[in-house]
Amino acid sequence: DQQVKQNSPSLSVQEGRISILNCDYTNSMFDYFLWYKKYPAEGPTFLISISSIKDKNEDGRFTVFLNKSAKHLSLHIVPSQPGDSAVYFCAAQQGGSQGNLIFGKGTKLSVKP
Amino acid sequence: EAGVTQFPSHSVIEKGQTVTLRCDPISGHDNLYWYRRVMGKEIKFLLHFVKESKQDESGMPNNRFLAERTGGTYSTLKVQPAELEDSGVYFCASSHGRAYTFGSGTRLTVV
Numbered sequence: 001d002q003q004v005k006q007n008s009p010s011l012s013v014q015e016g017r018i019s020i021l022n023c024d025y026t027n028s029m030f031d032y033f034l035w036y037k038k039y040p041a042e043g044p045t046f047l048i049s050i051s052s053i054k055d056k057n058e059d060g061r062f063t064v065f066l067n068k069s070a071k072h073l074s075l076h077i078v079p080s081q082p083g084d085s086a087v088y089f090c091a092a093q094q095g096g097s098q099g100n101l102i103f104g105k106g107t108k109l110s111v112k113p
Numbered sequence: 114e115a116g117v118t119q120f121p122s123h124s125v126i127e128k129g130q131t132v133t134l135r136c137d138p139i140s141g142h143d144n145l146y147w148y149r150r151v152m153g154k155e156i157k158f159l160l161h162f163v164k165e166s167k168q169d170e171s172g173m174p175n176n177r178f179l180a181e182r183t184g185g186t187y188s189t190l191k192v193q194p195a196e197l198e199d200s201g202v203y204f205c206a207s208s209h210g211r212a213y214t215f216g217s218g219t220r221l222t223v224v
Contacts, residue, residue: 002155030205043117043204043215044156089156093211098144100169101213103156 003027004092006104014112021107023090026071030054030092034101035064035075038087047077047088080111114137117216119205125222131193134219138187138207144168145188146213147180151201159203162188174199175187 013019023033031052033091036044050057050064050073057064063076077084087108091101126132138145143192157183159168159178164185173180177196183186192199200223206213 024194036213036215042219043119043206043217046212046214049212060220096211098161098168100146100158100161100172101148102158105153105155106151 001026002104004090004102004104006088006107008089008099008107009105010108010110012110013080013113015082016079019080019084019109019111021075021077021088021090021109023075023104024071025073025092027092027094027102028071029094030102032044032093032099033064033066033073034091035062036089036091036103037084038089038106044089055061077109080109080113082111085109085111105112117205117207117214119203119216119219121162121219122217123220125224128183128197128223129194131191131223134187134190134192134203134205134221136190136205136216139209139214142207142209142210142214143185146206146208147188148204148206148215149201150204150218152196156171159190178217181216186211192215192221195221197223199223 034049035047038044066073087106090104093099145162150156158172161168162182179191202218204218208214
């Protein structure tokens with residue numbers, strides 16, 4: 001049974017607009033959440049993370065929101081750029097820095113010029 | 114700093130053969146992880162080393178998979194004998210904190 005779910009396999013947005021990628025989880029013991037970006041033939045690259053004690057973390061054009069009561073997090077990219085086109089994976093972790101990451105299936109984002 | 118290095122980048126082998134994947138983590142990273150992604154599915158945890166010791170190998174599919182980490186440096190993942198369902202991309206990652214750095218992966222195709 002999947003503990004981390006990304007229900008949208010793909011998302012298409014226009015350059016300059018906002019991209020919103022969503023992620024749901026089932027395990028209330030997760031205490032850290034991460035977003036990774038993956039280009040074809042490359043490994044996942046860390047993008048941004050958030051601790052469960054926070055509800056928002058921002059880094060430049062990227063903001064992650066966490067709603068613990070809903071067990072939901074989202075990644076906002078503003079403004080979206082064609083270079084953001086990639087597969088985005090949501091991941092969750094428990095048990096401190098040595099806990100393994102549980103990944104969702106990913107959402108393929110296409111940003112059209 | 115140099116990233117996580119994996120080789121080979123691609124491997125095509127016949128069912129029943131043996132394949133060994135190698136991972137060189139970032140120098141100084143005690144934590145090393147192996148993950149696998151089967152086409153279109155999530156990236157799944159296989160196992161975790163802390164230095165040379167296996168911390169968690171709960172994700173290893175079966176005893177055809179053997180992982181080692183020599184002297185707490187590089188790691189190898191051997192599949193013997195390979196089956197068709199072992200095809201996928203095998204990622205290695207290392208970490209010092211909570212955000213892992215992944216290698217580019219080894220694409221394994223078993224025919």
